[in-house]
Amino acid sequence: MKKHVHTLIIGSGAAGLAAALQLHRNGISDILIATESLAGGTSINTGSDKQTYYKLSLCGNEADSIRSMAETFFNGGSMHGDLALAEAANSVRAFMNLVELGLPFPADEFGQFVGYKTDHDPRQRATSIGPYTSREMCRALIRELQKLQVPIQEGLFVKELLIDYDTRKTEVNAPIPPSGKICGARFFQRSEEVQGNLADENADRWDVIEILAENVVFAVGGPGGLYRTSVYPKVHTGAIGVALQAGALAQNLPESQFGLASIGFRWNVSGTFMQVVPSFISTEQDGSNPKEFLEEYANFPGELLPLVFLKGYQWPFDSRKTVLKNGVVRNWGSSMVDIWVYVETVLRGRRVWLDFRKNPTGYSRENIGEEAWNYLEKSEAANLETPLGRLEKMNPEAIQMYADHHIDIRSEMLEIAVCAQHNNGGLAADVNWESLNIRGLFPIGEVNGSHGVYRPGGSALNSGQVAAIRAAGKIARGPSYDAKSFTENQTTEPLPSVLETVDWINERRELQERMTRAGGFLRRMETIENALCETKNRMAQIRTAGMQSQRNAYLLRTEEVYLEAIRFQLQSGVGSRGSAIVLTDKISDDEQNVIELDGKKVAVLPENETFRNFVQETWFDPEYGTIVNRWVPRRDIPEPDSWFENVWRMKKK
Ligand SMILES: Cc1cc2nc3c(=O)[nH]c(=O)nc-3n(C[C@H](O)[C@H](O)[C@H](O)COP(=O)(O)OP(=O)(O)OC[C@H]3O[C@@H](n4cnc5c(N)ncnc54)[C@H](O)[C@@H]3O)c2cc1C
Missing domain, CATH: 1.20.58.100 (Fumarate reductase/succinate dehydrogenase flavoprotein-like, C-terminal domain)
Structure with missing residues (x-):
């Protein structure tokens, strides 16, 4: 079966949905969202105690600027400056779109959007609507798209990108990525009788369809299926491999984020989960022989509790927070907690749990440290008896969130591990989020590797929304509906029709x-x-x-x-x-x-x-079957002519 649309959007997470909306607003209505499921992906299935959205500060008297925000991104290392500037410049527009769609980001009585400091954030640019920020973003976007009657087809699994490759100028296996123009994609389609039933991985109930398109917005999320110990939702495997297989250029792939997360129900245990200072318990596989294993590393009971508190806002494992010259405790930083959890779970084969029902050994004002005590005191939780009491005071939704997923942390412990959570790297694209080597392919959201080594918490969601605006703008300025830049018959060939095997x-x-x-x-x-x-x-x-x-x-x-x-x-x-x-x-x-x-x-x-001044590019070459890596100098933050009359004149051309 074959279809044709002007712009095909693959994936319906926060990024893909936003792209569809932005395209529609730009007058592009011949679009189709093709997705495994509206209920699939990371955005609609994930979160943390206070899931963060990062944007320019919009409150108070502390000055912020686009340039300063771009510098924050850029200073994370190995991020191109033009991408940093675009993500900063469009953050307010992207955020306000969500506000207009009804997302209840907290604002004071005068309309100032209050913010807080997140990881790797020098200001208070972060905001949140609670544990389910990205889920609510998806729901609001879906409501809007349904109102606009934008076509969405579920039950499609992208199998292949269709690319009209340029003739290669080099004869030999040269370190130059292939290039070409996108023509669409092939999908496995669930046969009608199993539509909507994601759990059914039955091998032989799949058809193959081809959707030809002038542009493909590729919004399939991060590489969720890559790691065993993972906090990506189980339903999300991701599909970056489809683009890699086609030769799309990628960047910064080694820069993934890892951190402590619950594994029964997959969720980050950041923020208040750590700030209330729970007990860290390990047991044998069968739950026997419990012990407070952090005590093994402490000189006196409770010595390590300041590190536990710090994990709240130093959530991702950070190489700079392991052994430090002036560490918080005996030259240790908070990421040592991740290492000790790893030792327990991987090297000793035990299981690790958080227990909110009782204070850890040695819990006292003196031992948790001034910073933790002040924080708890300001939150009116310092004198409460247990971590659970403090959590009830500071973030009752977090307790309810686990209850909603059949884990009652009031009466049982919460199993955790150090999990893969996000990939800062991904496919490489320009400031309009168009692939650097496949024209008409727009990788947006987590599958796009715009981020560098460090990124502020919440910038992943910002990046996806900004990318949607930028890609839609570029597509709207592109060829008209009737201009087809490829021939249809170059994209058909016999296909295997099996998605999964028994094993x-x-x-x-x-x-x-x-x-x-x-x-x-x-x-x-x-x-x-x-x-x-x-x-x-x-x-x-x-x-x-x-x-x-x-x-x-x-x-x-x-x-x-x-x-x-x-x-x-x-x-x-x-x-x-x-x-x-x-x-x-x-x-x-x-x-x-x-x-x-x-x-x-x-x-x-x-x-x-030195390598922070470079970006690592990687590609699979489909012609030669090789994988090539190289370092390219990163582009600086541009200093464009921002004189109003000049920009205005250019715009009118
Ligand atoms: C536990 C956790 C907490 C997080 N907290 C934060 C946070 O606080 N702040 C922040 O900014 N970021 C956070 N992130 C990261 C952020 O949630 C993701 O990067 C973001 O939601 C990704 O959105 P997306 O639209 O790119 O992809 P997704 O939401 O993953 O959507 C991908 C879409 O593609 C579809 N799809 C996938 N494969 C295929 C295929 N083969 N064929 C067809 N369709 C396919 C899926 O069904 C889905 O619709 C967190 C991530 C996790 C796991």
């Missing part, structure tokens, strides 16, 4: 465990090389077996590309940065930071900060 579950588990082992927050060259070997072997088998499992095949391709990117980063000598540290058993000089992993000393390789 897909084991295969998925294996690849995810490998990625968690090798591409997680603790990285070692030997582990990465071994994992890559396994992945490549598996890829080879899959090819000879005739692509028996399409989704796993794309995940395997994704794993291979990500691991190659991580290996290249390590080989280049970047060292430990962002949300991952690089470890070696060779402890060679006194300057190295040394940590203990279950009694074994290992050295943490220091960061070579």
Whole structure:
């Protein structure tokens, strides 16, 4: 079956939905949202104690500016300056659109949108409507799109991007990515009798359809299916592999974020979950032999509690917060808590839980420290008896949120692990979010790798909304509806019609465990090389077996590309940065930071900060079957001519 639309939007998370709305507002109505499910993806299924949206400050007397916000993004390292400026410049417009759609972002009686400080944020630019900010963004956008009668087709799984490749100018395997023009995409479509039933992965009830399009807005989210220990919603595997397979250029792939999250129901345990200072308990697999394992590292009961408090707003694992010159406790930063949880869960094979029902051993005003006490006092929670009491006072919705998912933290412990949460990297695009090497392909939202090494919490959601505005604007300025820039017959060929095989579950588990082992927050060259070997072997088998499992095949391709990117980063000598540290058993000089992993000393390789001035680009070459990595200097923040008359004149042309 074949269809044709002017602009095809793949994915219906906060970014894809916003793109459809912005296109419609720009007068482009021949559009279609093709998606696995309106209930799928990260945005509608995820959150934290106070899920954050990042924008320019719109309150009080502390001056903020677009330039200053762009600098915050840029200073995170390895982010292109023009993207930083575009994300800052459009943040108010993107935010106000959500306000107009009815999202209840807190404003005072005069209409000032109050803000707070989030991770890597020098101001108070963050805002939130509670645990479900991104879910409510999706719901508001869906309501609006339904009102506008924008067509949405669910039950479609993107299988392939259709690209009319340019003739290559080089004969040999040159380190230049392929280029071309998008023509649409192929999808597996759930047969009618299983439409709407996502749990049914039955192998043979799929048809293949082709949707031809002048532009494709690719909004399929982050690589949710890559890691075993993950806080991405289980329903979300992502589809960046489809674009990688087609040769789309990617950037900063090694820069993922990891942090503490509950795993029964997947949710970040950031903010108040940590600020109320719960007990950290570990048990055997069967729940026996509970102990407060942090005490093992403390000189006296309660010594480490300031680190637990700090995890509230230092949520992602941060290589700079492990061993410090002037750490909060004996040269330790708050990310040591993640490492100790890792030791317990991975190296010792135990399970780790948060217990809100009782104070941790040694809990006292003196031991939690001045900062924590002042915070709790201001929140009128300091004198409450238990972490649960403090949480009830400070954020009762957080308790209710778990209750809604059948976990009663009033009566039971909450199991946690250090989980993959977000990828700062992704597909590479320009300031209009158009792919750098595939014309007409607009990767937006988390599948786009605009962010650098560090990004302020909440900037992922901002980026997706800004990208929707920018991409829609570019598309609206592009060729008219009738101008077709490709021929239809170049895109048809016979296709396999099997999505999953009977053994897909084991295969998925294996690849995810490998990625968690090798591409997680603790990285070692030997582990990465071994994992890559396994992945490549598996890829080879899959090819000879005739692509028996399409989704796993794309995940395997994704794993291979990500691991190659991580290996290249390590080989280049970047060292430990962002949300991952690089470890070696060779402890060679006194300057190295040394940590203990279950009694074994290992050295943490220091960061070579020169690389913050570069962006790592990666691509799979479909013609040669190779994966190429390179460093490109990052573009500075532009200083455009902002003189009104001049910009106005240009606009009128
Ligand atoms: C626990 C957690 C907490 C977070 N907290 C914050 C926060 O506080 N602030 C912040 O800014 N960010 C946060 N993030 C990140 C943020 O939520 C995501 O980056 C963002 O929601 C991604 O939106 P998206 O529209 O790009 O993708 P998604 O919302 O993931 O949507 C992807 C869409 O693509 C569809 N799709 C996927 N694969 C296919 C396929 N093969 N075929 C067809 N359709 C497909 C899906 O069904 C879905 O509709 C958090 C993430 C997690 C996991």
